[in-house]
Amino acid sequence: MMEQSVVVNGLTKRFGDFTAVNNISFSVSHGEIFGFLGPNGAGKSTTIRMLCGILTPTEGSGTVAGHDIVNEQNKIKNSIGYMSQKFSLYSELTVIENLEFFGSIYGLSGNHLKERMEYVLDMAEIGKRRRERVSSLPGGIKQRLALGSAIIHDPSILFLDEPTSGVDPLMRRNFWELIYDFSRRGKTIFVTTHYMDEAEHCGRMALIIAGKIIAYGSPQELKSELHHDVYTLKVDNFIRVFDTLSALPFIDEAAIFGSDIHLLCGKGFGMKRELSSALKSSGVQEFSLEKIPPTLEDVFVTHARRLGV
Template sequence: MMNDTKAVIAHGLTKRFGDFTAVNNIDFEVKRGEIFGFLGPNGSGKTTTIRMMLGLMKPTSGSIEVLGKHVDGDASKILPHVGYMSQRFSLYNDLTVLQNLNFYGAAYGIANSELKERINNALQMAGLEGREHARTRELSGGWRQRLALGAAILHRPEVLFLDEPTAGVDPLSRRAFWDLLYKFVAEGITVFVTTHYMDEAEHCHRLAFIQRGDIIAYGSPSEIKAQKMRGQVLEISASDAAQTVKVLRAAQIPLEEVELYGSLVHVVAPDVKKHQRAIERELRRARIRVHQLSIIEPSLEDVFISSMKA
């Protein structure tokens, strides 16, 4: 059945290896034209889920629909319409950038008459212009990543599946890579991207957080914050942050969490404002000077850490 607004629909998706469950009965949908993030620590089931989406692995149970087609372990149905960048991007190190793209173009069956234009387009979109003749082995991690991405979009896929594309890449290149993904989305491509960097969650339109095969949070960053955060965050800047943590942990105030964030202290509690006076009183008694005290929006990282503890 065609579904014009959904790029991916997973329903009860499960994968077992023997009696070990790698992906446990998960449901999610990816809308067309969004960046959907699949976040989770090592071994949580990200690659296994991607493999099932691409038809490279058959689910033990449940179903997966990509671009309106039931995949069910059959890659041939969808591969012409999707791009895939695997976790260890497979490039030929002894070839140049251009030779790699030519190779992938031929592998995708792109006609010679079109290949040159497609390659130029990929070089431009991936920001690789001027590096056509560089040997792949001489490229830094960030450039190799862009080349792998260029290869994955040569055949103009509707959906891109990227498996940890930013792993091991420096922060500046990671930032530039996300800018590229926004460019793709502006051109109408849907992006499904896995990562174990929690700070990348905020860049996604919507996301699922997977832990040991289970989805433990799902939605847009603000939806997830609203669902998962048990309280508000009060941020305190004081003369002695470490001492502030000690004093507040020992205080007779019903606070859920008191944590040090660099030189600032985060206090989490439902309706934390109610305790502001008591907090100030405790700190004054301990001779700690408070410079600033304000309610802040929690980061998704705060949220994940607090839901993983639970």
């Protein structure tokens, strides 16, 4: 069994003068759920397309399932499953016609194809809708069918490009149950997302901004590397207070989290005392301030601001 499902070194993709992916290196272990977290335009899809043998890197090297990403793109395509950001389903075909089509692309036929189709219909819980056309299905069902189509040939590595964007929270939760299920069966999952809560589900992750990996490790490691203490502030009329807070010299970051504000300051700084006097002198008497463990969003905000994103 291979130890590493994905290994890349110095991977770079340029489109003309523009560098979409800039000298990134990382590895994904066999059986791992690896998250690739980044904002719009960060280079997530470009990376995933290089890993899936669809785009050729401008520079750099690597292997996926033991195959070279530059010279063995066809071998890669047969050994992985890829769910693209715009699910590539045929909307005029029914659910089973789509599965038949994708199965035949991967060379499945006869009883083997039937067995795999039944497995996928069952796994994705879409068996009851097997005769319906894709165009009439709700988004969450399409998403599960797209996942099913990507795994019809039982690949050992699954690449998912923002698989849950645009579906409701319950559907997202259900979809993650499926991902965990694959992981328990020993499959490797590489998933891109811009949802922080999804990144929390990953064993390890890379944070990519403007084509560069700027943090890499388990969610716990990334949080513990943060050079800040994090506080949560509850205050009435928090939008008005926000500008005052942002201007305070000892606050490195202020970010709105629901109805609270997260404040980041240097480790060990006497935030409570300093902030109390600053708020009182700007006329705010009532507030509560509590030190909290950092979230991945705090990590993300800190890196993004540092890079001026």
